[in-house]
Structures are given as structure tokens and as C-alpha cells.
Amino acid sequence: MQYFLQLVISGIVVGSIYALAALGFVLIYKASRVINFAHGQYIAIGAFSAYFFATGPKLPFVVSAFLALVLTAFLGFLTERIFLKKLVGQPIISVIMVTIGLASVLDGLMHLTPFGASNYTFPKFLPQGGVNLLGLQLDYAQLLAVAFTVLFLVLFSLFFQRSTLGIAMRAVADDQMASLSLGVSVEKMFALAWAAAGLTAAASGLVVGTIAGLNLGALTSIGLKVFPAVILGGLDSISGAVVGGLLIGVLEKLAEGYLDALVPGGGTSYVFPFVILLVVLWFKPHGLFGTEEIERV
Amino acid sequence: MKRIWLLALIAVLGMAQAQKTVSLVWSGAITGPTSDVGAPYGAALEDYCKYANEQKLVPGYTLNCVIRDDQYQNPNAQRILEEALDKSKPVIYLGYSTGAMLQLKQLVNEIKLVTLPASAHIGLIDPPNTYMFLPTSSYSEQIVALLEYISKQNKGAKVALVVNPSPFGRAPVEDARKAAAQLGLNIVDVQEVGGNNLDNTALLKRLEGAGVEYIVHQNVAGPVANILKDAKKLGLDKKIQQLGAVYTGGNDLIRLAGEAAEGFLWASSYYLYDEDAPGIKLQKEISKKYGRPDAIAQSHNYTAGMLAASIAVEAMKRSVQRYGRIDKETVYNAIVSMNGPNAFKPGFAVSTKAGIEIDFTKSEQTGGEGLRVLQVKSGRFVSVTEPFISNLFRKVHGK
Numbered sequence: 225m226q227y228f229l230q231l232v233i234s235g236i237v238v239g240s241i242y243a244l245a246a247l248g249f250v251l252i253y254k255a256s257r258v259i260n261f262a263h264g265q266y267i268a269i270g271a272f273s274a275y276f277f278a279t280g281p282k283l284p285f286v287v288s289a290f291l292a293l294v295l296t297a298f299l300g301f302l303t304e305r306i307f308l309k310k311l312v313g314q315p316i317i318s319v320i321m322v323t324i325g326l327a328s329v330l331d332g333l334m335h336l337t338p339f340g341a342s343n344y345t346f347p348k349f350l351p352q353g354g355v356n357l358l359g360l361q362l363d364y365a366q367l368l369a370v371a372f373t374v375l376f377l378v379l380f381s382l383f384f385q386r387s388t389l390g391i392a393m394r395a396v397a398d399d400q401m402a403s404l405s406l407g408v409s410v411e412k413m414f415a416l417a418w419a420a421a422g423l424t425a426a427a428s429g430l431v432v433g434t435i436a437g438l439n440l441g442a443l444t445s446i447g448l449k450v451f452p453a454v455i456l457g458g459l460d461s462i463s464g465a466v467v468g469g470l471l472i473g474v475l476e477k478l479a480e481g482y483l484d485a486l487v488p489g490g491g492t493s494y495v496f497p498f499v500i501l502l503v504v505l506w507f508k509p510h511g512l513f514g515t516e517e518i519e520r521v
Numbered sequence: 522m523k524r525i526w527l528l529a530l531i532a533v534l535g536m537a538q539a540q541k542t543v544s545l546v547w548s549g550a551i552t553g554p555t556s557d558v559g560a561p562y563g564a565a566l567e568d569y570c571k572y573a574n575e576q577k578l579v580p581g582y583t584l585n586c587v588i589r590d591d592q593y594q595n596p597n598a599q600r601i602l603e604e605a606l607d608k609s610k611p612v613i614y615l616g617y618s619t620g621a622m623l624q625l626k627q628l629v630n631e632i633k634l635v636t637l638p639a640s641a642h643i644g645l646i647d648p649p650n651t652y653m654f655l656p657t658s659s660y661s662e663q664i665v666a667l668l669e670y671i672s673k674q675n676k677g678a679k680v681a682l683v684v685n686p687s688p689f690g691r692a693p694v695e696d697a698r699k700a701a702a703q704l705g706l707n708i709v710d711v712q713e714v715g716g717n718n719l720d721n722t723a724l725l726k727r728l729e730g731a732g733v734e735y736i737v738h739q740n741v742a743g744p745v746a747n748i749l750k751d752a753k754k755l756g757l758d759k760k761i762q763q764l765g766a767v768y769t770g771g772n773d774l775i776r777l778a779g780e781a782a783e784g785f786l787w788a789s790s791y792y793l794y795d796e797d798a799p800g801i802k803l804q805k806e807i808s809k810k811y812g813r814p815d816a817i818a819q820s821h822n823y824t825a826g827m828l829a830a831s832i833a834v835e836a837m838k839r840s841v842q843r844y845g846r847i848d849k850e851t852v853y854n855a856i857v858s859m860n861g862p863n864a865f866k867p868g869f870a871v872s873t874k875a876g877i878e879i880d881f882t883k884s885e886q887t888g889g890e891g892l893r894v895l896q897v898k899s900g901r902f903v904s905v906t907e908p909f910i911s912n913l914f915r916k917v918h919g920k
Contacts, residue, residue: 437746437747445717489713490712490713491686
């Protein structure tokens with residue numbers, strides 16, 4: 225039982241990171257029906273800019289992390305203003321191709337910096353050790369992952385339910401024409417969604433960087449690794465992203481703990497979540513919490 | 522007066538004509554996956570080429586070093602080599618990734634092009650092969666050497682292999698199993714772990730449950746660092762000793778794993794940046810001269826690139842000295858005669874007891890066979906063995 229609990233808790237920690245990264249996908253898709261294939265690059269930019277602020281001007285890590293969040297959010301905002309604003313109304317494949325191109329450009333730009341091809345670690349900002357939960361050891365970096373996910377989930381829930389901007393964003397996601405006729409600036413809402421996605425990307429970059437160090441390839445690939453979480457939860461559901469992320473994380477760890485021993489070489493954790501994903505999509509094609517769209521002719 | 526100027530011009534042109542150009546080509550992951558290895562490796566090749574030209578290490582020849590980024594993509598590596606074969610006609614090829622090198626092995630043998638890959642996959646020099654040469658010992662030899670080290674410490678120990686999910690990672694598994702059987706070690710599990718292994722609790726708890734005392738890694742530094750950190754978190758760092766082949770260790774591992782790297786054992790043929798070796802002195806001089814940042818200049822992957830480049834340049838130099846020309850054939854002959862009193866000693870890798878650093882023959886295509894086991898102590902790698910050659914590797918490989 226202790227072993228099972230250990231696996232579940234490990235899964236929740238990893239799943240929290242997936243959920244945090246998945247939030248960025250969902251925010252953009254929810255507002256503009258665009259899948260951002262450059263999300264992994266924003267995760268890397270968030271992590272590396274925090275590292276830069278902490279080691280270049282030697283700012284305290286909390287300040288560096290805050291600046292990284294703001295910078296990445298601003299970058300998300302700028303991306304929408306510069307590249308995507310002009311594509312409103314264009315075929316969705318054009319927009320997707322732009323995000324794929326953007327990923328290549330951002331990758332290339334990062335390779336022009338020293339961060340492109342080396343490994344780094346954040347300066348120590350968490351205390352040594354961790355907490356013991358029912359006999360299970362959790363270090364502070366892992367707790368940070370869970371805390372960030374909960375914090376962002378609460379903040380976004382409040383934002384979407386209580387603030388005028390949040391309600392306007394939901395309205396745009398629901399019906400763009402109706403929102404326009406009510407005086408909501410759809411363009412602004414799109415830009416805001418990209419900024420919010422940049423914020424969550426930076427947050428997940430900070431968490432991944434704290435746990436596993438900073439490596440461009442590893443950070444950008446997280447952006448794609450969370451796809452099953454997003455699809456499982458439903459592309460346009462914030463709570464779905466969180467549940468999807470946690471489910472994928474827990475399934476990965478359970479597969480690693482119980483199935484790897486039965487398969488030569490192991491590696492079932494890479495496959496098992498996708499098997500579950502296929503089964504879920506068989507019964508719920510829009511994901512667990514995705515909006516079912518019915519087209520009537 | 523005009524006639525004098527004309528004669529002078531002809532003389533200058535004649536001298537320029539006398540300085541011929543010879544090409545070598547390298548493609549590797551300057552960007553993309555494993556660029557933490559490829560970027561310093563490529564930088565070393567570039568720098569050594571510049572240095573060789575400045576110092577005129579190959580008399581009468583200017584080196585044209587074609588250094589390209591293949592982004593760790595096999596099709597890119599193939600395209601770059603084919604393009605170079607058409608345009609610059611290289612006499613030597615310095616490759617990179619295991620996948621690309623395995624793919625290009627047949628081609629380089631067909632066109633009789635001497636190849637020195639960064640990958641040390643044993644399959645690259647397994648027969649049929651004539652033109653592929655490994656600068657230092659293969660991954661398989663490194664892992665077998667680590668198993669020999671374990672058996673000296675703890676006969677009958679339980680060992681797990683944790684390898685990268687790729688041909689690079691799987692390369693030594695078969696030889697490791699055979700060697701373990703001969704050494705009386707018990708390989709209880711072989712697991713594949715790639716990048717993005719954000720939490721390794723399941724793996725470590727399962728290995729602990731199986732009574733594993735040693736984990737031997739064939740991977741890159743990132744995944745190993747994460748496993749080391751998780752082992753420390755779970756209190757398994759004192760219970761399970763971790764060891765790894767050449768690309769698991771170095772400064773990157775210490776940077777990524779921090780205190781959790783303490784005690785990690787690493788098999789490497791290269792001298793360390795803080796050691797007093799002629800190659801390392803040259804490495805410091807060259808990296809400073811060309812303004813390389815510390816992260817690159819102090820990387821053992823930069824040393825590895827320096828070694829590969831120095832072997833290539835030495836082969837060209839010997840071609841000129843012995844045959845008066847450089848072409849694919851003379852470079853091959855120069856490489857396979859690099860043995861006995863003609864062995865090469867650039868000082869980047871440790872020498873064997875016989876004092877030999879790099880030697881090749883037609884049948885022995887591994888250059889530096891000596892290696893050491895190093896351990897992280899107080900945040901830096903220090904040697905815990907004298908340089909040695911694996912006794913068992915050649916007995917188990919291919920048998």
C-alpha cells in the first residue's frame with residue numbers, strides 16, 4: 225500500500241507540472257481555437273529568463289521568477305499582436321503553421337544565446353530536504369509544483385468567474401459574433417489569452433527547471449509531452465487540463481511502478497497514458513470535460 | 522620596373538598555388554537534442570582547425586574544415602556528408618550521433634573514407650568495417666570496465682542497467698550481460714530511461730525492492746542527474762551506488778545534480794580540465810585564444826572534440842610526411858600505422874600501462890583503450906583508479 229501511495233503521490237507531482245503546462249494550451253484554444261505548438265518554447269523562455277535575472281544582475285530568485293513571469297506573459301501578448309492578429313478569419317491550418325514556424329524561430333533565437341546548448345541550474349532558493357507525508361518523502365521542489373498548479377487554478381477560476389475581463393474572455397470563447405455585438409474587443413481577448421498562456425508557461429518552466437535543471441531540449445519537449453493531458457481533459461476546459469494532467473501523471477507512475485517490471489526494458493510509462501487516452505476518446509471524443517459541439521444541418 | 526612587379530606577382534601566385542587545400546567534414550548536434558555534447562565537441566573541432574592552420578601543422582596544406590549542424594537528425598547528417606563529398610571532397614569524416622553513424626557506416630566503407638565518430642557504439646567498428654575508427658574505448662568497453670570495478674568491490678553484487686531508449690543507450694547491454702555472468706555479478710534489471718524523467722521514484726523503489734546495490738548508466742547527464750537527485754531524496758544514495766559511461770558524467774552532471782552527484786562513479790578516457798596534461802594545456806590555450814566561455818572550454822566534450830580533431834590532423838600531417846600528398850588512401854594508411862613507436866600521444870586521453878595513448882591498426886580500430894574510474898568528491902571528479910584496459914571486454918564481445 226505504501227508503494228502504491230508513493231507512486232500516486234509521484235504521479236500527482238508530475239501531473240501537476242503537466243497540468244500547469246496544459247493550462248497554457250487550453251487558455252489559447254478556449255479563447256481563439258488555436259493550438260499553440262510553440263508552447264514548449266515559452267516554457268523554456270520563462271525558465272531561462274529567470275535564470276538570466278538570477279545569475280546576470282544577480283537579483284533575488286523570487287524577483288527573477290516574477291520578472292520571468294511578466295516577461296513571458298508580455299512575449300505571449302506580443303506574439304498575438306504581431307503574428308496572429310493578422311490571421312483572424314484565416315484557415316486554422318495557417319494559424320497552426322504559424323505557431324509551428326514560431327517554435328522554430330524561437331528555438332533558433334535561443335540557440336544564439338549561451339542557453340541553447342548547455343545545462344544550467346537555478347541558484348538554490350529552496351531549503352534542503354522536504355516534508356514527510358504519511359511516511360512518504362516529498363522535497364520542496366515537488367511541493368512547489370503542486371502549489372503553483374493549485375495557485376494558478378484558483379487564480380484563473382476566480383479570474384474567469386469574478387472579473388469583467390474573465391467573463392468577456394468566456395463570452396468570446398462562447399460566441400465571437402455575439403461578443404463583438406456587445407462591444408467586447410475580441411482581439412484584446414485573444415491577446416490576453418496569449419499573455420495568460422505565457423504566464424503559465426513561465427510558471428511550468430520555473431517548476432521543471434527547479435526539479436530537473438535547465439536544458440533547452442528537455443524544457444521545450446515538455447510542451448509536447450502534455451498533449452495527451454490536454455486532449456484527455458478536453459481542449460477547451462481549464463478543469464479538464466488539470467484533471468487530464470494529474471491523470472496522465474498518475475497513470476505514468478503506476479505504469480512505471482507495476483508494468484515496467486513485466487516488460488523487458490520497461491518504458492511502459494511512455495505508452496500506457498496514450499492507451500488510456502485512446503480508450504477515453506473512444507467513448508468521449510471531446511475529452512473528459514471538453515465541450516461537445518453539435519452541428520445541425 | 523613593370524617586369525619586376527610582374528615577376529613578383531607570378532612568384533606570389535606560385536606560392537599561393539603551392540599551398541594546397543584539404544578538407545575534413547563534421548556534422549553533429551550543435552543545436553537540438555544532445556547539443557550539450559555536440560556544441561562543445563563541434564567548437565573544439567572548429568578551434569583546433571583554426572589552430573592547425575595558424576601553426577601550419579600540416580605542411581604545405583591549408584585545412585578546410587566543414588563544420589555543420591545536423592540537429593541530431595540522421596537525414597541531415599547524410600545530406601551534409603553527401604554534399605561535402607560533391608563539393609569539398611573531404612579526406613576524412615568526423616561524425617557524431619550513433620544513429621547517423623550506423624546509417625552511414627556502409628557508405629563510408631564503400632567510398633573508403635576514414636571516419637572518426639563522436640559516438641562510441643561498438644557496432645560501428647564491428648565487422649564488416651575497414652574505415653570507421655573510434656577515438657577512445659567503446660561504450661560497451663566502458664560499461665564492462667565498470668562491471669569489473671564493481672566485482673572487485675563486491676563479488677556477486679546485484680546490478681541494474683539503466684540506459685537511454687536508443688541505439689546509443691542499448692549498445693552495451695548484451696556485452697554487459699555476458700561480462701556480468703563471467704564476473705559473477707547478477708544483472709537483475711535493464712530499464713530504459715530518457716529525458717524528461719521528472720520523477721524516478723517508481724524506478725528507484727522497484728530497484729530497491731529487487732535488492733539492487735549498483736545502478737550502471739549508459740545515458741546522457743540530464744536523466745542521470747534526475748535519478749541521482751531522486752535517490753538522494755528517497756535516502757537511497759547510501760544504499761545504491763551509481764556509475765556511468767562517458768556521456769553520463771563531467772561538469773554537466775555536477776552542475777545538474779549538485780550535492781546528489783557526490784560519490785557517483787564515472788568511466789572516462791579523457792584527462793580532466795584541472796589536470797596537468799599536455800593536451801589539457803593546449804585545450805586551455807586554444808579555448809582562451811578563440812574566446813570560448815568556461816562552460817565550453819572546461820567541458821570534457823570539448824576535450825573529446827580536440828582529441829578527434831588532433832587525430833585527423835595528425836593523420837594528414839603523416840600523410841604529407843610519408844607520401845608527399847594527402848588523399849583518402851594516404852590518410853587511411855597513416856591512421857592504421859599509428860601504432861608501436863608511431864603511436865600518437867596528444868595528451869588529451871590517458872595512456873595505458875604500456876604508455877600508449879592513441880594507436881590503431883587495420884584490425885584494432887579503437888584508439889585510446891585506456892580509461893579511468895573517477896568519482897565525485899567535494900563537488901569535483903577525481904580519479905579513483907589508475908588508467909586500465911578492460912580485461913574482459915574483448916573476451917565477451919562478439920562471442
